[in-house]
Amino acid sequence: MSLISSTYDAGAFFDEMFEPGGQTVRPHYRRLAERLATLPEADFNHRRAAVDLAFLRRGVTFTVYNDSEGTERIFPFDLIPRIIPGKEWAKLEAGLIQRITALNLFIHDLYHEQKILKDKIVPAALVLGAKHFRREFMNFNVPRDIYVHICGTDLIRDHAGNYLVLEDNLRCPSGASYMLENRVAMRRAFPNLFASYGVRPVETYGESLLKSLLHLAPDRIEKPNVVLLTPGVYNSAYFEHTFLARQMGIPIVEGRDLVVQGKKVFMRTTAGLVQVDVIYRRIDDDFLDPTVFRPDSMLGVPGLVGAYRAGHVALANSIGTGVADDKVIYAFVPKIIKYYLGEEPLLANVNTYLASEPLDRKFILENIAKLVVKSANEAGGYGMLIGPASTKAECESFRTQVAANPRNFIAQDPIALSRSPTYCDGELQGRHIDLRPYILYGKKVTVTPGGLTRVALRKGSLVVNSSQGGGSKDTWVLQGDE
Amino acid sequence: MPATKLPPSRPQTNVMLSRVAHSLYWMSRYIERAENIARLLEVNLQLLLDFQGLDEAHRKEHWDSIILSTGEEKLFEEHYKVADSRSVTEFLAFDLRNPGSILACVYSARENARMIRDQISAEMWETLNELYLYLKSQNTADVWAAGPHEFFSRIKQGSHLFQGLTGATYSRSEGWEFIQFGKYLERADKTTRILDVKYHILLPNASDVGGAIDTAQWQAVLRSASALEAYRRAHVSAILPWKAAEFLIFSDSFPRSLHYCAVQIEEFLRRILGETATRPKSDAARAARRLLADLQSLTISNVIDAGLHEFLQEIQTSLDKIGEEVVQTTMFYPAESSTEEQQQQQQQQ
Structure with missing residues (x-):
């Protein structure tokens, strides 16, 4: 039996692999379809099992919380890749570079002159009242004037296949390790297909990341010490932290491994204290330094912020970037791009309503059952209402919350996320996907060709987060267009 | 901590975090410990088969002396009524309440390795991880049913493989x-x-x-x-x-x-x-x-x-x-x- 059944239902969505109707394969998927047609299902399953086992053996896992045994699970992986033609990628790349460039200028402005607020492009109240705005860092100059060194931007495609930005992750975006591990898995599962397809490599990510980090070290230092700061082994992304540290050949440290003396940061080694110049921190602002932010934090390093302010250590990403990936600020990004760059945005936003604006609020409250409502600062698919898929009571509950605290909510038109054929219940079925490419801002801005394609494995579900039944796919960016 | 003087801050050679050094040390100790317990247990289970005729008192004495040698006699008494093949195997192989059980040791070895995964070779990590996954899938009843030899061999092999790979892949x-x-x-x-x-x-x-x-x-x-x-x-x-x-x-x-x-x-x-x-x-x-x-x-x-x-x-x-x-x-x-x-x-x- 062939994997692609003649009854594949592309549904009323944009299908990545099939033209509308579900029978004609798009040109850039043609070779994959041919390969799948000759692959017996048993063989396919054999490869699937081998990949899963390899993930488990190598410990490519995330920790499941609220589980007394601290169970580690593999991130479900689907063997059908998501393929992006070269030309399409070039447009995405340009759009992503434009966006991160503008956002960096925006953050710089917010922590200095605040021209954009004075010009009333973005309401000052929204920024100054934002949870992640760090007024302590007003007029502070970050190394090389770069705020966001590592960015993961979530993209989706609407019913017509247009790419839209769903959110910017400017703090500690995760998932790059899965992008790299997925590639390793696919190379093993389909070595020949790779050879013939002309897939652009993602393996340069570690090196580019290290370069971006080294770029932050003070010039006078010949051999800077770069470390990765992790919350520790119980963090759900711990695998990723060790993975990236290995890729870059830098030490992974916990807060307790670091100490600040004389506004310099040192790591405690068997040979005594050794100074650290750049910290790739995977700990949120709040936990970084108990003497400045949350006093109860045991993950951070007392005095770290002081050392950072004194210019003796660089942090990636910088402190206070969260102000720009707030879901409310998101709504203003197209205006922000125009304001700083004088260009039209190359990548569109999802149409967004702000509950803080009276007209929008009225619209949201009246149409809540037709909208997707999101709380401004939640991540991971929590604090979210998908109106069309929710009960009356759920909608009511959100309506009350929005009315009570409008600053904290936005609403968006529901987007019929594009779908990709995914192996479920013994055959390929359409499942909704998104895409998180990784953008690095060092000497210049680079976008790794590929990214993490997340897939909502539950039938009909739009939530792709791993904590809520999501899986992932390898993302192939082609040299050419098919 | 010697806080008085700051040492030269950027040595050219690779430095090692104290935490990493200690995790390496404990990882190594725990896997060696697991192997030794496995051998001790296996040999003594075998020994009893050779002496089927041994009376009850001698059997008890036999197992008591083994528990005593591990230094966990109090813990054993707290949780088990009698010392026999079954209870001692459970205690020394699978009981996580006993920090010296094989499972606890392999778990600790792996946990230490996990904390320093970026520092050890992929081969070393995978060996410990596989041993751990194998152990987690076993229990006393299974081991008994299949004959304990296979089980103990896996532990010993895991440890030997790990030590051999360390020699072959670690600087x-x-x-x-x-x-x-x-x-x-x-x-x-x-x-x-x-x-x-x-x-x-x-x-x-x-x-x-x-x-x-x-x-x-x-x-x-x-x-x-x-x-x-x-x-x-x-x-x-x-x-x-x-x-x-x-x-x-x-x-x-x-x-x-x-x-x-x-x-x-x-x-x-x-x-x-x-x-x-x-x-x-x-x-x-x-x-x-x-x-x-x-x-x-x-x-x-x-x-x-x-x-x-x-x-x-x-x-x-x-x-x-x-x-x-x-x-x-x-x-x-x-x-x-x-x-x-x-x-x-x-x-x-």
Whole structure:
């Protein structure tokens, strides 16, 4: 039996692999379809099992919380890749570079002159009242004037296949390790297909990341010490932290491994204290330094912020970037791009309503059952209402919350996320996907060709987060267009 | 922590975090410990099969002495009514309440490895991870049903594979020194415990020595230390208790003898602490030197006269002290494992 059944239902969505109707394969998927047609299902399953086992053996896992045994699970992986033609990628790349460039200028402005607020492009109240705005860092100059060194931007495609930005992750975006591990898995599962397809490599990510980090070290230092700061082994992304540290050949440290003396940061080694110049921190602002932010934090390093302010250590990403990936600020990004760059945005936003604006609020409250409502600062698919898929009571509950605290909510038109054929219940079925490419801002801005394609494995579900039944796919960016 | 002077801040050679060094040390100790427990348990289960006729009292005595040698007799009494093959296997192999059980040791070895995954080779990590996944899939009933041999082989193989891969894939660096130091320290400790199981036979006034059971038991002691074949090559004659003890204590070529381990401990400790002078500077190095001197100058008659049990206990004490002091000296942070609170914070993050 062939994997692609003649009854594949592309549904009323944009299908990545099939033209509308579900029978004609798009040109850039043609070779994959041919390969799948000759692959017996048993063989396919054999490869699937081998990949899963390899993930488990190598410990490519995330920790499941609220589980007394601290169970580690593999991130479900689907063997059908998501393929992006070269030309399409070039447009995405340009759009992503434009966006991160503008956002960096925006953050710089917010922590200095605040021209954009004075010009009333973005309401000052929204920024100054934002949870992640760090007024302590007003007029502070970050190394090389770069705020966001590592960015993961979530993209989706609407019913017509247009790419839209769903959110910017400017703090500690995760998932790059899965992008790299997925590639390793696919190379093993389909070595020949790779050879013939002309897939652009993602393996340069570690090196580019290290370069971006080294770029932050003070010039006078010949051999800077770069470390990765992790919350520790119980963090759900711990695998990723060790993975990236290995890729870059830098030490992974916990807060307790670091100490600040004389506004310099040192790591405690068997040979005594050794100074650290750049910290790739995977700990949120709040936990970084108990003497400045949350006093109860045991993950951070007392005095770290002081050392950072004194210019003796660089942090990636910088402190206070969260102000720009707030879901409310998101709504203003197209205006922000125009304001700083004088260009039209190359990548569109999802149409967004702000509950803080009276007209929008009225619209949201009246149409809540037709909208997707999101709380401004939640991540991971929590604090979210998908109106069309929710009960009356759920909608009511959100309506009350929005009315009570409008600053904290936005609403968006529901987007019929594009779908990709995914192996479920013994055959390929359409499942909704998104895409998180990784953008690095060092000497210049680079976008790794590929990214993490997340897939909502539950039938009909739009939530792709791993904590809520999501899986992932390898993302192939082609040299050419098919 | 020496807070008074700041050391040169950017050495050109690779530096090692204290935390990493200690995780390497514990990872190495725990896997060696798991292997030794597996051997001890397997050999003694086997031994009982050879002596089906043993009466109840002797069986109990047999298992009691094994529990006693692991130093966890109180814990065992708390959780089990009788010491028999079943309960001792459960306790020593699978019981996570016993920090010295095989499962707990492999779990700890893997947990330490996980904390320093970026520092060890992929092969080393995968071996520990696979062993852990295998153990998690087993339980006493399964092991019993399938015959315990397969189970114990897997543990021993896992440990040997890990140690072999470490030798083949890990750079000869400071980390290597911590791994080796931990391994030999643990091995020496376990050899004293394996010997201690039979100490009463070598009491100065012991009367009934030399029966068939006794020979078999000394064979078992040697097998528990993987030493039977090596012993036979060294002594063609029958297995004499004092010769077996002498072999496990003083052999200068068998890699599990106390003497051999002490040579390695002294060597790696000197490298870790940078002790280059003939006369050691640190307490740890002095203690290691003294231990080595004893093992190189005493004879088996000295040991038996002084009492084997007392001799072994002294060695255990000095091994504990050496390990503790090396950890203290190379540590620049308070030694505490993650508290629950910290775990929660890490998760929220």
